[in-house]
Amino acid sequence: MASSPFISLLLLLIISLSSSSFAQPSFRPKALVLPVTKDQTTLQYTTVINQRTPLVPASVVFDLGGRNLWVDCDRGYVSSTYRSPRCRSAVCSRAGSDGCSQCFSPPRPGCNNNTCSGTPDNTVTRTATSGEIAADEVSIQSTNGSNPGRIVQIPDLVFVCGATFLLQGLASGTVGMAGMGRHNIGLPSQFAAAFSFNRKFAVCLTSGRGVAFFGNGPYVFLPGIPISTVATTPLLINPVSTASAFPSGEKSSEYFIGVTAIKIDEKTVPINATLLKIDGTTGVGGTKISTVNPYTVLETSIYNAFTSAYAREAAGRNITRVASVAPFGACFSTENIGVTRLGYAVPEIQLVLHNNDVVWRIFGANSMVSVSDDVICLGFVNGGVNARTSVVIGGYQLEDNLIEFDLASNRFGFSSTLLGRRTNCANFNFTSTA
Ligand SMILES: *[C@@H]1O[C@H](CO)[C@@H](O)[C@H](O)[C@H]1NC(C)=O
Numbered sequence: 001m002a003s004s005p006f007i008s009l010l011l012l013l014i015i016s017l018s019s020s021s022f023a024q025p026s027f028r029p030k031a032l033v034l035p036v037t038k039d040q041t042t043l044q045y046t047t048v049i050n051q052r053t054p055l056v057p058a059s060v061v062f063d064l065g066g067r068n069l070w071v072d073c074d075r076g077y078v079s080s081t082y083r084s085p086r087c088r089s090a091v092c093s094r095a096g097s098d099g100c101s102q103c104f105s106p107p108r109p110g111c112n113n114n115t116c117s118g119t120p121d122n123t124v125t126r127t128a129t130s131g132e133i134a135a136d137e138v139s140i141q142s143t144n145g146s147n148p149g150r151i152v153q154i155p156d157l158v159f160v161c162g163a164t165f166l167l168q169g170l171a172s173g174t175v176g177m178a179g180m181g182r183h184n185i186g187l188p189s190q191f192a193a194a195f196s197f198n199r200k201f202a203v204c205l206t207s208g209r210g211v212a213f214f215g216n217g218p219y220v221f222l223p224g225i226p227i228s229t230v231a232t233t234p235l236l237i238n239p240v241s242t243a244s245a246f247p248s249g250e251k252s253s254e255y256f257i258g259v260t261a262i263k264i265d266e267k268t269v270p271i272n273a274t275l276l277k278i279d280g281t282t283g284v285g286g287t288k289i290s291t292v293n294p295y296t297v298l299e300t301s302i303y304n305a306f307t308s309a310y311a312r313e314a315a316g317r318n319i320t321r322v323a324s325v326a327p328f329g330a331c332f333s334t335e336n337i338g339v340t341r342l343g344y345a346v347p348e349i350q351l352v353l354h355n356n357d358v359v360w361r362i363f364g365a366n367s368m369v370s371v372s373d374d375v376i377c378l379g380f381v382n383g384g385v386n387a388r389t390s391v392v393i394g395g396y397q398l399e400d401n402l403i404e405f406d407l408a409s410n411r412f413g414f415s416s417t418l419l420g421r422r423t424n425c426a427n428f429n430f431t432s433t434a
C-alpha cells in the first residue's frame with residue numbers, strides 16, 4: 001500500500017514518456033473551414049471564431065471586405081493567452097500601426113501601455129473607433145474539402161479590440177466582426193501564413209448555414225458533388241481605403257471586380273461607363289462584393305436605368321408590375337410567372353466582366369425577393385447619387401454561388417448558381433471526421 005504513490009508516479013512517468021515518444025508529427029492542415037450563417041433579422045452573415053483560453057465561441061459578423069477581426073474587449077473578455085504586442089514591434093507594423101498608446105485605467109485586455117492601436121470598424125453602421133491591437137489563441141477546424149477534420153490552433157492570431165458600443169447594429173449575440181479583406185492581418189492572410197497554405201479562400205452563402213473554406217479545395221457538397229469555379233476575372237485594387245476610418249494612404253481591403261456592362265436578357269442597360277471605373281485619385285466608383293449589404297446597391301442613375309429596363313423586359317413577358325415595397329423599387333405579381341429550379345422564371349441579369357465572354361448570370365432565385373404570397377421584388381436597392389462605390393454586389397445575389405478569392409494571383413472566381421447542379425451552399429457536411 002505504501003508503495004502505491006510511487007507506482008502511480010512511475011506509471012505517470014511511463015505514460016508521459018510513451019505519449020511524447022509516440023506523439024504524432026505536428027499536423028499541418030491544407031485547408032480550414034468555418035460555418036457562415038445568415039441572421040434572419042438583420043440579414044447579416046455570422047460565423048464563430050473559437051478564441052481565448054479558456055476557449056470562447058465568439059459569434060462575429062462575417063465581413064468579406066473587412067480589414068481585420070475585431071471583438072469587444074470591454075465586456076467579458078477573459079483570457080490567459082491574451083497578449084498586446086509592444087508598439088513599434090513587427091506585429092504592429094504588419095497591422096499597419098505606428099505610434100504608441102497609453103491607457104489610463106487599470107490594465108485589462110484592450111487597455112495596456114506601450115501598445116499600438118487600430119481602428120475597429122463596424123462596416124454595417126459605418127462607425128469606427130480606436131482600439132488596442134492584440135493577439136490571442138484561436139482554434140479552428142481543418143477540412144479535407146468534404147467534412148471538418150482535426151481542430152488546429154493558431155497561438156497568436158492578431159485582432160483589434162473593439163468596444164461594446166461598436167456592436168450596435170450587428171446581429172444579436174455577436175461580439176464583433178470577422179474581416180476577410182485583403183490586408184496582412186485579414187483572416188485569410190493570417191490563416192494562410194499560420195499553416196503555409198495558399199492565400200486563397202472560398203465562400204458559399206445561403207439563406208441558412210453556408211460555409212467558408214480557407215486554403216486549397218476541393219469544395220465538396222452533399223451528395224458528394226465537388227464544386228469548382230467556372231469563370232474568373234481579375235480582382236482589382238482600389239487605391240483608396242473604403243473603410244469608415246483608416247491610416248492615411250491605405251488602400252482598400254475590399255474586393256473589387258471590373259463589371260463593364262449590365263444587361264437584362266442580353267440587352268445592355270444604358271449606364272454612364274465612368275461610374276463603373278474606380279477613380280484612381282478618390283477611390284470613388286467601381287464594383288465591389290460585400291456581405292454586409294443584404295442586397296445589391298446601385299448608384300442612383302444606374303439604379304434608375306436598371307429598374308426601368310427590367311420592368312420593360314418583365315412587361316414584355318406579361319409580368320404585371322405592382323406597387324413597390326420598401327426598400328425595393330420594382331415589384332411584380334407572381335401571377336404569370338413560372339417557377340424553375342433556378343427560381344422564378346424572370347428576365348435574366350447579366351454582369352459582363354473583363355471581357356464579353358465572362359458573364360455573371362443572375363437568375364430568379366438571386367434576383368427576386370418574395371415579400372408576400374403573390375408579390376416578388378427585384379432585390380436591388382438605390383445607393384444614392386453620391387455613392388462611393390457604384391455597384392455593391394450584396395449577399396442575396398451571392399447566395400448558392402461559390403465564390404473564390406485568390407489573393408496571390410489576384411483572381412476572383414465563381415461557380416455560378418449551384419441550384420442547377422442539384423446542390424446548394426447549405427449542403428456542406430459539417431459532421432466532423434476527426
Ligand atoms: C499607463 O501609464 C500611466 C502613466 O504612467 C499610468 O497612469 C497608467 O495607470 C498606466 N496604465 C496601465 C494600463 O498600466
Ligand SMILES: *[C@@H]1O[C@H](CO)[C@@H](O)[C@H](O)[C@H]1NC(C)=O
Pocket residue numbers: 144145146147218220433
Ligand atoms: C474526407 O474524409 C472523409 C472521411 O475520411 C472521406 O469520406 C472523404 O472522402 C474525404 N474527402 C476528400 C475530398 O478527400
Ligand SMILES: *[C@@H]1O[C@H](CO)[C@@H](O)[C@H](O)[C@H]1NC(C)=O
Pocket residue numbers: 272273274275
Ligand atoms: C458620368 O459620371 C461621371 C462621374 O460621376 C460624371 O463626371 C460625368 O459627367 C457623367 N457623364 C454623363 C454623360 O452623365
Ligand SMILES: *[C@@H]1O[C@H](CO)[C@@H](O)[C@H](O)[C@H]1NC(C)=O
Pocket residue numbers: 316317318
Ligand atoms: C401576353 O398576354 C397577351 C394577352 O393576354 C397575349 O396575347 C400574349 O401572347 C402574351 N404574351 C406572352 C409573351 O405571353
Ligand SMILES: *[C@@H]1O[C@H](CO)[C@@H](O)[C@H](O)[C@H]1NC(C)=O
Pocket residue numbers: 147222429430431432433
Ligand atoms: C456526413 O459525413 C459523415 C462523416 O463522414 C457521414 O457519416 C454522413 O453520412 C455524412 N452525411 C450525409 C448526409 O451523407
